[in-house]
Amino acid sequence: MSEKHLQTGDELPAFGGKLRLFAMRFCPYAERSILVLNAKKIPYDHVFINLDQKPEWIFTFSPKGTVPALEYEQGKGIFDSNIINYYLDEKYPEVPLQPTDPLRKAQDKMLVEQLTGAQSAYYTAAFSSPSLTPSMVETYHKGLEVLQKELEVRKTKFLHGDEPGLVDYTIWPFLERFQALPLLGKQEFAIDKSKYDVLTKYIEEMKNVPAVKSYCLAPETHAKYIESRAKGNPDYNMLDTSAVCCMRPRKKKE
Ligand SMILES: N[C@@H](CCC(=O)N[C@@H](CS)C(=O)NCC(=O)O)C(=O)O
Known part of the structure; x- marks a missing residue:
């Protein structure tokens, strides 16, 4: 799956038959659902979207255009991290994440x-x-x-x-x-x-x-993203995608 954030005018990638999470790489709410999918070892695809120039199709899955949204069946969505996570935990009970009490x-x-x-x-x-x-x-x-x-x-x-x-x-x-x-x-x-x-x-x-x-980002990376967003130009695609864990920002070319 591409790490690039898709934007207005970009096509919705073909549905691969798995659950699909619409997210933004630096969104803490989207991270909640990614962590639950990872912890429960549920196979899924993800699509990152640019929240300043949202692709039109995000509204099919999330009426307010917020992330995360989960495509649980082709063309059908559940939005909001907590709603998604309770759904996932109940639908896929093999690795339960909630207390029984x-x-x-x-x-x-x-x-x-x-x-x-x-x-x-x-x-x-x-x-x-x-x-x-x-x-x-x-x-x-x-x-x-x-x-x-x-x-x-x-x-x-x-x-x-x-x-x-x-x-x-x-x-x-x-x-x-x-x-x-x-x-x-x-x-x-x-x-x-x-x-x-x-x-x-x-x-x-x-x-x-x-x-x-497998998903966490280093504080320096968050700081760099925060700076870009605070300046009004969020650098959604700033990650070096070859890094896997506790990712740091992409190094500037010499
Ligand atoms: N209560 C929602 C909040 C989601 C949310 O605010 N996501 C932000 C990104 S971190 C978003 O989609 N912002 C775009 C917008 O509000 O248009 C949840 O838990 O999923």
Whole structure:
């Protein structure tokens, strides 16, 4: 599958008979669904799209033109990362990613919900930094503290247990991106090891999970993409596609 982001006027590639995920390489929501597909070892194709010049056919699969969208049957789509991931987990139960206990399921969802403030703070810091306020930074750290506390209470390697589950794959794409902020001069967003020792250990464990390792990008790569988008010209196709894991930006030609 091409890593190039297809845009207005480009044809929809022929359907290959597998599930197909419409994504954008730097989208954290799309990453959630990629990680779930990887973790469950479900064969799939992906198509990356340019979100500034969307190809017309994306609206067949996602009415608002957002990614991710899953083509579950030729020409038929499911949109929104959480909706896609619950669908995948129920439709393909061989590698279950959700707890069976209804209370734990609710606790996982509440945890994800409690991190939305940190995610908003991240977006503001990354893309509209003049509107960043001290209370947003505070909200960001409150989110990280809640997450660390939950890891301490659960006492498991991952939030889900000895292996990562849906809750881990839902939260991870943002943790991956948070680490880019200090590289952009936003030191107040650093995940300081002395304060976040348990969380730091968790981040290191997550980086080594195969489903994550094959897709995760280095903080420098996210920083480079953020800079391009913040300048109004997102460099969707900046990756060196020969690199496989924890990809870094393509080197400039000498
Ligand atoms: N709630 C959605 C959010 C998806 C989303 O906002 N995706 C962004 C890219 S990271 C997008 O498609 N933006 C294009 C647009 O809003 O037109 C989900 O979880 O899938």
